[in-house]
Structures are given as C-alpha cells and as structure tokens.
Amino acid sequence: MSTSNIELPAWIEILLIPILNILMALFFAGLIIFAIGENPIDAVRIMLNGAFGYDEGVGYTLYYTTNFIFTGLAVAIAFHARLFNIGGEGQAYIAGLGVGLAFLALDGVLPAFLLIPIGILAAALFGALWALIPAWLQAYRGSHIVITTIMFNFIASSLMVYLLVNVLIKPGSMSPETREFTEQSWLPFMHEVLGIFGIEVTRTPLNVSFILALVCCLLVWIYIWKTRWGYALRTAGQSEAAAIYAGIKPKRIIIITMSISGALAGLVAVNEIMGVHHRVILNFTAGYGFTGIAVALMGRNHPVGIIMASLLFGVLYQGGAELAFEMPKITREMVVAIQGLIILFSGALALMLRPVIVKIWLAIKPVPSAMQHG
Amino acid sequence: MQHQQAKGEGKGLPLSSTPPPDYLASDTNPPGDQSLAIELRKISKRFGSVQANKDIDLKVERGTIHGIVGENGAGKSTLMSILYGFYQADKGEILINGKPAKIKSSRDAISAGIGMVHQHFMLVDTFSVLENVILGAEQSAMLKASEENAREALQQLSDEYQMSVPLDAPVGDLPVGQQQRTEILKALYRNAEILILDEPTGVLTPQEADQLFRVLQALKDRGVTIILITHKLREIMDVTDNVSVLRLGEIVATQRTADTSTTELAELMVGRKLQTQQFKKVDNPGGENGIAVHNLTVTDDRGLTRVDNVSFEVKRGEIVGIAGVAGNGQSTLLEVLAGIQSPDTGSFTINNHQANANSPITPKEMREIGVQHVPEDRLRLGLVKSFTAAESSVLGYQNRKRFNWRMFLNIRSIRAACKKLMQAFDVRPPDPKLRSSSFSGGNQQKLILARELDKSPSVLLVGQPTRGVDIGAIELIHQKIIEIRDANCAVLLVSVELDEIMTLSDRILVMFEGRIVGTMKGGEADKTTLGLMMANALDDAA
Numbered sequence: 001m002s003t004s005n006i007e008l009p010a011w012i013e014i015l016l017i018p019i020l021n022i023l024m025a026l027f028f029a030g031l032i033i034f035a036i037g038e039n040p041i042d043a044v045r046i047m048l049n050g051a052f053g054y055d056e057g058v059g060y061t062l063y064y065t066t067n068f069i070f071t072g073l074a075v076a077i078a079f080h081a082r083l084f085n086i087g088g089e090g091q092a093y094i095a096g097l098g099v100g101l102a103f104l105a106l107d108g109v110l111p112a113f114l115l116i117p118i119g120i121l122a123a124a125l126f127g128a129l130w131a132l133i134p135a136w137l138q139a140y141r142g143s144h145i146v147i148t149t150i151m152f153n154f155i156a157s158s159l160m161v162y163l164l165v166n167v168l169i170k171p172g173s174m175s176p177e178t179r180e181f182t183e184q185s186w187l188p189f190m191h192e193v194l195g196i197f198g199i200e201v202t203r204t205p206l207n208v209s210f211i212l213a214l215v216c217c218l219l220v221w222i223y224i225w226k227t228r229w230g231y232a233l234r235t236a237g238q239s240e241a242a243a244i245y246a247g248i249k250p251k252r253i254i255i256i257t258m259s260i261s262g263a264l265a266g267l268v269a270v271n272e273i274m275g276v277h278h279r280v281i282l283n284f285t286a287g288y289g290f291t292g293i294a295v296a297l298m299g300r301n302h303p304v305g306i307i308m309a310s311l312l313f314g315v316l317y318q319g320g321a322e323l324a325f326e327m328p329k330i331t332r333e334m335v336v337a338i339q340g341l342i343i344l345f346s347g348a349l350a351l352m353l354r355p356v357i358v359k360i361w362l363a364i365k366p367v368p369s370a371m372q373h374g
Numbered sequence: 375m376q377h378q379q380a381k382g383e384g385k386g387l388p389l390s391s392t393p394p395p396d397y398l399a400s401d402t403n404p405p406g407d408q409s410l411a412i413e414l415r416k417i418s419k420r421f422g423s424v425q426a427n428k429d430i431d432l433k434v435e436r437g438t439i440h441g442i443v444g445e446n447g448a449g450k451s452t453l454m455s456i457l458y459g460f461y462q463a464d465k466g467e468i469l470i471n472g473k474p475a476k477i478k479s480s481r482d483a484i485s486a487g488i489g490m491v492h493q494h495f496m497l498v499d500t501f502s503v504l505e506n507v508i509l510g511a512e513q514s515a516m517l518k519a520s521e522e523n524a525r526e527a528l529q530q531l532s533d534e535y536q537m538s539v540p541l542d543a544p545v546g547d548l549p550v551g552q553q554q555r556t557e558i559l560k561a562l563y564r565n566a567e568i569l570i571l572d573e574p575t576g577v578l579t580p581q582e583a584d585q586l587f588r589v590l591q592a593l594k595d596r597g598v599t600i601i602l603i604t605h606k607l608r609e610i611m612d613v614t615d616n617v618s619v620l621r622l623g624e625i626v627a628t629q630r631t632a633d634t635s636t637t638e639l640a641e642l643m644v645g646r647k648l649q650t651q652q653f654k655k656v657d658n659p660g661g662e663n664g665i666a667v668h669n670l671t672v673t674d675d676r677g678l679t680r681v682d683n684v685s686f687e688v689k690r691g692e693i694v695g696i697a698g699v700a701g702n703g704q705s706t707l708l709e710v711l712a713g714i715q716s717p718d719t720g721s722f723t724i725n726n727h728q729a730n731a732n733s734p735i736t737p738k739e740m741r742e743i744g745v746q747h748v749p750e751d752r753l754r755l756g757l758v759k760s761f762t763a764a765e766s767s768v769l770g771y772q773n774r775k776r777f778n779w780r781m782f783l784n785i786r787s788i789r790a791a792c793k794k795l796m797q798a799f800d801v802r803p804p805d806p807k808l809r810s811s812s813f814s815g816g817n818q819q820k821l822i823l824a825r826e827l828d829k830s831p832s833v834l835l836v837g838q839p840t841r842g843v844d845i846g847a848i849e850l851i852h853q854k855i856i857e858i859r860d861a862n863c864a865v866l867l868v869s870v871e872l873d874e875i876m877t878l879s880d881r882i883l884v885m886f887e888g889r890i891v892g893t894m895k896g897g898e899a900d901k902t903t904l905g906l907m908m909a910n911a912l913d914d915a916a
Binding site: 007222226227228231232234239241242244245246 | 712736741755757760770772773809
C-alpha cells in the first residue's frame with residue numbers, strides 16, 4: 001500500500017525526517033572515517049568546533065550559508081510551480097556579469113547609496129534574464145526546462161571565460177578578472193557593521209548580504225503563500241488544468257516564476273562580487289547553484305527549511321575545511337564525499353524512511369482523525 | 375455523516391476487540407460449503423484510521439450472479455481488491471470452492487480461478503485482441519505457437535457465449551463494448567470460473583449493456599460465478615440472483631434479488647429514507663437565449679474532429695441536457711463554451727457575448743460575464759487537491775477584491791466565505807482548513823457547486839454533477855441545479871448518466887461522434903429511444 005498520500009504532522013515532516021536523514025548520513029560518514037583509522041566522534045567535534053567554535057568560524061559558516069539561501073530559494077520557488085531550475089549556477093554567474101558591467105561603468109561616478117542598489121538590481125536582472133530564455137523556450141516551444149537550464153550553465157561558463165579573458169580583463173593583467181571596483185560599491189562587512197556598535201569580531205567575508213538573504217526568505221514566503229500571485233503559482237504547479245480553468249495562464253506563470261528564481265540565484269553575485277571579491281573573477285559561483293538543489297530538497301522547499309538546510313551546508317563547508325586541516329588523513333576530497341552522503345540521504349533518498357515512519361505514526365497515533373477513503 | 379461515523383468506529387477499533395475467534399486457528403476451521411464459489415469470513419482491512427472493510431461475511435453461490443452495491447467509499451473496491459490479491463486483509467479468511475485460499479497477488483487469484491474485469495480496461499491499445507489475451511499467459515518464448523493455441527481457444531469461447539470479437543483488430547480501434555468483451559475473454563482464457571466485474575456498464579450505451587448482460591447470463595448458464603459491482607440498482611434488479619449491500623465498510627444486508635426492491639436497496643445503501651425526485655419540467659420557455667451555438671466545429675491536437683458542426687440554443691430558465699456515451703464530444707463542447715478550448719470554426723453567443731476562433735473569451739472573462747462552470751473532472755480542474763478547502767473555494771475568483779487586501783490574500787475573509795458556502799451546501803465536515811483531497815467526492819462536488827452558484831450565474835455549464843457522488847448528496851445537488859434554473863439561469867448539463875439527464879433536463883440533445891443526432895423534450899423522453907440515439911441506431915431500429 002502506498003503511504004505517500006498519508007498526511008503526517010508538520011513536526012515529523014519538517015523536523016524529524018530531515019534530522020533522521022542527516023543522522024543516517026553522518027552514520028555512514030562515520031563508518032568511512034572509522035575505516036581510514038580516525039575517530040568519527042573527534043571528526044564531528046572538530047567540524048562543529050570549526051563551524052561554531054570561534055567567531056571567525058561562525059563568520060565563514062554564515063557567509064557560505066548566505067549563498068545557499070539564495071540558490072535554495074531559487075530552486076524552491078520554481079519547484080512550487082513544478083519547474084526544475086537546474087540553472088542556478090549559470091544564473092548566478094551571469095548575474096556577476098551584470099554587477100561587473102554596472103560597476104565598471106558607474107563606480108567612479110555614483111555615490112555608494114546609489115551604487116549598491118544598482119548593483120543588487122543588476123545582479124537580479126541579469127540572473128532573471130538568464131533564466132528567462134529557458135523559461136520562454138519551455139513555455140512557448142516546449143523545450144524541457146531541466147535540459148535547457150543545464151545547458152545554459154555551460155553557455156554561461158564559456159561566455160564568462162571569453163568575456164573575462166578577452167573583454168573585461170584588467171588591462172595589463174595576466175589573470176582573467178576585472179579591475180577592482182572602487183570602495184563606494186563595496187557592501188559593508190559584518191565585522192565593520194558590528195564594529196560600529198562596539199562589537200569586536202574577527203574579519204571574515206560575512207557581509208550584509210546575509211541580511212538580504214533573510215529578507216528574501218521572508219519575501220518568498222509571503223509571495224508563495226500570502227499573495228494571489230503565489231496562489232496562481234501554486235495552482236499552476238499542482239495542476240495545469242485547474243490553472244487554466246481558474247483563468248490562470250500557465251505560460252505566464254512559467255515566465256514570471258523563472259524570472260524570480262533566476263533573480264534569487266543572481267543574488268549570489270551580490271554576496272560574492274559586491275561583498276567579498278569586489279571584482280568579477282572566474283568561477284566565483286563555485287558550485288553554490290548546484291548545491292542549492294540539495295538545499296531546497298532538504299528544506300522541503302520552505303524558506304524556514306531552506307535557512308536550516310543552508311546553515312547545515314554552511315557548517316559542512318566551513319567545518320569540512322577545518323576538518324581537512326586538522327586531520328591530515330581526511331582530505332578535502334573526503335569532506336566532499338561526506339557532503340555527498342548528506343545530499344544523498346536528505347535529497348535523493350529523502351523519502352526513504354517515510355513509509356516506515358508513517359507506519360509507526362499510524363500505530364502510535366493518539367486519536368484517529370477522520371479520513372475519507374475511496 | 376459518513377465522516378463522523380467513520381470517526382466513531384475508528385475509536386473502538388485498534389485491537390480492543392475480543393481475542394481472535396477460534397476459527398482463525400486453522401485446525402478448528404469449520405469445513406467450507408462446497409456449493410459456495412466464494413466464501414469470505416470476517417474479512418477486515420484498515421488503511422490508517424479508516425476501516426475500509428469490517429468483519430465482512432460474504433457467501434457467493436456457485437453459478438449465480440451476485441451483485442454488490444454500495445456508495446463510494448463503502449468498501450466495495452477494497453473488498454474486491456482483497457479477493458483479487460491487490461491488498462491483503464488484516465484478518466479473516468477467503469475460501470474458494472470450500473477450500474481456504476491464500477491470495478497474495480493477482481497471480482494467485484488467477485490460478486484460483488478468479489478473473490477480474492476492471493472499470494478502466496487493462497488493455498494495450500496498440501495490440502490486437504489476440505495479443506492482449508495472451509499477454510502474461512504466453513506459453514513459449516516465441517509468440518507464434520501461443521497465438522495459434524489462443525486463436526483456437528478464443529474462437530471456441532466466443533462461439534460458446536456469442537461474443538464475437540475481431541481477434542486481429544487493434545484493441546484501440548474497437549468500440550468500448552468490444553474492448554470489454556476482450557477483457558472478459560482474457561479472464562475466460564485463463565480458465566476463470568469466477569468473474570468479477572467492476573462497474574461494467576459505466577462506459578456502455580444501454581444497448582451495449584443489454585448485450586453484456588446476455589453474455590453474463592450465458593456464462594452463468596455454463597456454471598461461471600459472477601460478481602457484479604455497480605451502483606446502478608436497476609441493473610442489480612435485472613440480472614443478479616443475490617445482492618449484498620455494503621455501507622461504511624460493513625455488509626448491511628444480503629438478500630435474494632427477487633425479494634427486494636430498488637427503493638429498499640437504496641435505503642440500505644444510504645442508511646435512511648430517500649425521497650423520490652420529481653422536478654417540474656419547463657416546456658417552451660419564452661425567454662431569450664442564454665447560449666446560442668452556431669455551426670461549431672472543434673478538432674483536437676491530433677486533428678480528430680471532436681465537435682462536428684453543432685448548433686443549438688439554451689434559453690434562460692431552461693435546462694438542456696446533453697446525453698451521450700462518454701467520449702462523443704460532450705466534454706469538448708463544454709470546455710469550448712467555458713472558454714478553456716477555442717473552436718476551429720463556427721461561433722457561439724453566451725450571455726450576449728459572442729465568441730469564435732478569432733475572438734475567444736477566456737475562462738477569466740467568462741466568470742466576469744456571469745458564465746459559471748462546474749467542470750466534469752473535479753479533481754483535475756475543479757479544485758486543487760493539496761489546497762485547503764478555503765483555498766479551493768476561491769479557485770478562479772482569487773483576484774476578486776473581497777478576497778484580497780492590497781497585495782495579500784485575505785485569508786480570514788476567504789475562510790469566512792468558505793464556511794458560508796459549506797453551510798449553504800451542507801459540505802461535511804464544514805472545516806475550511808481541511809485539505810480538499812480529504813473530502814469525499816460528494817462533498818468536493820458540493821463545494822465546487824457552492825462556489826459557482828454563489829456567484830449567481832446567468833449561464834451555468836455543468837459537467838457530470840454527480841459522478842462518483844453518494845446518493846445522499848445527489849438529492850441536494852439536483853435540487854440546487856433546479857433552483858438556479860428557476861432563478862432564470864440558462865443551464866447546460868452534460869452527463870453520461872441517462873437517469874440524471876432525464877430527471878433534470880427540460881430538453882435533451884443526444885451527441886454521437888461529435889454531432890447532435892437527436893433532440894427530445896424532457897417530459898417525453900424515454901430510455902430506449904435515447905439509448906438508440908446514443909448509439910446512432912434510431913433509424914436502423916425504426
């Protein structure tokens with residue numbers, strides 16, 4: 001008998017199952033660590049300590065988290081319209097181009113209070129445009145959006161290499177990157193902001209785009225569940241026929257949703273370019289777009305879940321780096337394997353435990369609620 | 375009602391009943407009665423908190439036709455799925471020909487001599503009848519030999535039971551009645567001595583249904599035992615020897631068909647007295663046209679003509695029913711009039727707005743000009759299963775001012791409005807926060823009807839208003855449709871249930887292969903003539 005349509009209480013669905021999935025992943029990761037002769041408990045301790053143990057670690061963890069929130073939200077909002085946006089990586093990359101073009105043209109001219117909004121808008125706009133092409137192809141030509149968004153990642157990558165090597169490169173430089181932007185265009189670092197309030201923390205790449213990410217979570221939540229546009233989006237995602245019946249145009253939903261999705265992915269460029277590098281460099285997206293898929297899956301496409309999943313991946317990135325440093329036997333590649341296990345268990349195998357839990361729940365459920373059968 | 379009772383039952387249920395009766399221990403089993411083809415003893419099945427079957431005792435005598443009736447969700451399908459090995463019973467036992475049988479899969483069921491004809495045929499459209507029959511019962515790696523054997527056996531079978539089917543024709547090209555025969559042949563070819571038919575006449579014209587019943591009679595005369603699951607009580611009265619009534623998962627009565635009546639069966643099914651519905655027919659309504667269709671033709675994506683040069687009118691204050699076997703263009707017609715599809719040629723005027731291929735009216739505009747649509751497929755179109763009832767209750771009206779505040783949906787006013795709809799149409803349970811999919815079919819339908827009728831339509835398009843709806847809810851739905859007609863609304867009704875068409879319609883149009891092949895006044899319509907029209911065979915019969 002199928003258990004997929006049996007409802008579970010929210011706390012099981014949102015908390016218990018993801019936690020169990022992570023524990024299973026950690027168990028298998030522990031086996032690997034044990035097999036190479038290290039102590040798994042120590043490894044976890046080092047990881048957690050690296051991620052949360054001191055203020056620099058926390059800063060790095062939250063800096064990574066910021067990127068994952070943006071790309072996770074991008075995947076999630078598309079998913080609610082039943083669109084699989086695999087192109088977050090490319091959209092973020094092209095968004096970096098948007099920021100670069102805007103700042104190369106304007107950074108000596110305009111003051112910070114204009115430059116920064118322009119930079120954010122340019123990132124969102126370029127990300128949206130890069131998502132818009134696959135969206136249009138899906139809506140009006142029937143090209144499958146999974147395929148087109150994947151291919152657009154490659155196109156974005158090649159395009160950026162070409163532009164950085166041949167066009168945007170700083171004159172006289174050997175390294176394929178733009179010149180550094182003037183300081184008016186830099187986003188304030190968190191250690192600077194906190195410094196104003198007299199809180200001294202170590203210098204980290206964490207910048208105010210972390211707050212932007214949290215604001216985006218709230219906005220996405222409101223958009224999907226509290227507005228008529230989100231209603232239309234969810235209707236189209238659940239049933240195209242019902243959407244047409246309700247006077248909603250599914251093609252328009254595809255275009256609008258993918259634009260929002262691309263814009264959210266594009267905000268990675270705000271964190272990376274405006275917040276940290278202050279120039280456009282090669283491969284600044286570093287796989288955040290792809291990890292966003294796992295983040296969204298794990299966060300059940302809900303902003304709160306996405307914040308938690310992003311935090312987890314932030315811990316894995318930062319704590320993992322620490323682990324590779326502290327335990328020489330555990331290489332950088334090993335850390336990637338552990339991340340892979342977590343993605344496997346909480347993404348691809350996310351529902352593996354569910355039937356079992358449904359059975360247990362049905363057996364111990366206090367008062368049977370009335371349900372229709374048929 | 376069903377809801378609350380299910381709840382009440384659920385509570386007393388979990389393992390709190392008395393220790394298992396001793397016949398469950400196999401050594402003390404009472405011997406099975408040899409004259410029974412099937413005996414079910416205390417079959418129980420529970421899905422989560424829902425008791426789908428509870429202590430079912432059923433005896434089916436060999437060589438009889440045994441009817442099983444019950445409302446949707448009464449547990450008929452679950453019971454048959456247990457018998458056919460799709461589900462395992464939680465407890466109880468099955469005896470076939472007096473011997474205990476373990477049926478763990480449909481393979482077990484087939485080898486025990488049970489064959490099943492599903493409501494939706496399990497056939498491969500592009501395969502021939504012969505290929506479909508041997509599918510899964512091939513005797514060798516190469517098909518040739520199996521086919522030759524099967525051809526001979528099938529020829530014998532179809533001669534014996536007067537069921538001629540072209541063995542080499544692709545199944546997809548055959549009429550539905552012959553597809554059903556293919557299913558029956560399939561079962562017989564596997565030596566089925568017990569045949570289960572699940573709602574076999576849902577897709578047949580009355581004439582095809584009669585042919586089916588003749589075949590069933592012939593099978594019975596040769597000693598085949600038949601279980602007929604249906605919600606059409608007239609069929610039960612016509613063809614069965616015995617009948618069992620299921621209600622809320624339990625058998626409430628098993629009787630000789632000769633000793634009962636449709637009224638009694640209906641009351642047993644619902645569990646209360648029913649009023650017979652008689653509505654006054656409107657003859658020649660004087661009003662203006664609500665809908666006027668001129669030479670409308672619609673082709674689908676594959677280039678097939680779905681609606682073929684159709685013209686008709688629906689006056690205000692009149693219900694026009696479109697009868698026809700499913701798939702003869704009624705659904706397309708309804709969707710075109712609702713603005714969901716656009717016509718290829720021809721035009722129509724609906725509530726004084728004209729539409730054709732070049733200037734279509736969208737579903738959104740339809741709602742604004744007072745054309746409301748209760749869609750045929752309520753689960754796919756009428757509501758969104760994962761939405762709450764409140765959310766589904768504004769589907770299509772989500773942009774209306776009263777449901778919004780600035781950029782936000784006004785959840786509170788949506789819930790309040792939903793609650794009001796639920797009270798007006800007796801939707802149970804009246805809880806706007808419950809998921810749409812948790813309601814029974816009848817209650818979903820009442821919610822959709824409430825949503826559309828609440829907007830006081832001047833033209834109402836209704837498709838299959840009571841498909842899959844419990845008898846109790848049918849009364850109310852019919853009542854509401856009549857009320858809106860009496861409020862001077864033009865109503866176009868599409869239904870495959872002839873009884874429903876005849877009960878509600880003031881005028882009846884019959885569609886066959888996209889064309890309107892007959893018209894009758896509602897007060898003068900009779901089933902035979904309509905049935906012949908539905909098969910486009912009126913002239914042949916005359």
